[in-house]
Amino acid sequence: MQLEARDIGFRYGNGAWLFRGVNLTVKPGEIVGIVGPSGQGKTTFARILAGFEEPIEGTVTLDGFSVQNKGYYPVQLVFQHPEKAINPRWKMHKSLHEGWKPDQALLDTFGIEREWLTRWPGELSGGELQRFCVLRALGPETRFLIADEMTTMLDAITQAQIWHAVLEISRKRNMGIVVISHEAKLIERLCDRVIELV
Numbered sequence: 193m194q195l196e197a198r199d200i201g202f203r204y205g206n207g208a209w210l211f212r213g214v215n216l217t218v219k220p221g222e223i224v225g226i227v228g229p230s231g232q233g234k235t236t237f238a239r240i241l242a243g244f245e246e247p248i249e250g251t252v253t254l255d256g257f258s259v260q261n262k263g264y265y266p267v268q269l270v271f272q273h274p275e276k277a278i279n280p281r282w283k284m285h286k287s288l289h290e291g292w293k294p295d296q297a298l299l300d301t302f303g304i305e306r307e308w309l310t311r312w313p314g315e316l317s318g319g320e321l322q323r324f325c326v327l328r329a330l331g332p333e334t335r336f337l338i339a340d341e342m343t344t345m346l347d348a349i350t351q352a353q354i355w356h357a358v359l360e361i362s363r364k365r366n367m368g369i370v371v372i373s374h375e376a377k378l379i380e381r382l383c384d385r386v387i388e389l390v
């Protein structure tokens with residue numbers, strides 16, 4: 193399955209165009225970085241790729257078919273703030289199992305401890321919460337992961353553990369990844385190629 197964004201343009205309301213004519217193709221298993229100055233619209237573009245926002249111009253397609261937000265969507269977005277992505281009224285096992293049920297081996301790969309499953313989100317650190325958010329997004333039908341500053345707030349060890357786990361899954365399943373990050377070293381280490389949003 194190929195993710196393709198063609199001639200994408202976006203602006204909020206009657207404001208100035210954030211970007212126009214953006215093209216991006218991501219093949220299975222490919223890891224593509226997106227960089228650009230702050231405020232250029234990287235997060236907005238990530239939301240468009242993941243089907244949360246309609247582009248004003250252009251199309252996003254999967255294998256040539258238009259993206260529709262019905263059922264499980266094979267392009268999953270994980271962003272910087274796990275505390276905003278998790279329902280505070282649910283214990284962690286309920287949030288994790290919302291979309292699918294990862295096995296024990298995957299929980300181990302992501303360093304998720306068994307006793308965390310029965311905690312409330314407020315009883316976990318940002319790094320611990322983000323492990324849940326990333327794993328939750330990686331259901332068996334996920335073909336592309338959009339990682340928008342996914343590990344920016346985390347310490348180096350947690351960052352490395354999460355990326356190690358994600359890359360293992362990407363290799364096993366041939367899952368494509370779009371990496372948005374301010375960290376040039378991370379982009380350089382992870383990505384097959386990089387595009388600049390201008």
Ligand SMILES: Nc1ncnc2c1ncn2[C@@H]1O[C@H](COP(=O)(O)OP(=O)(O)OP(=O)(O)O)[C@@H](O)[C@H]1O
Binds near residue numbers: 204210229231233236
């Ligand atoms: N819902 C919205 N309504 C109006 N303007 C918005 C909205 N969301 C974002 N913007 C504006 O659109 C611009 C692009 O925002 P976006 O978050 O996509 O940029 P970014 O490149 O990801 O920035 P950063 O690197 O700082 O995270 C910013 O100027 C922002 O203030």
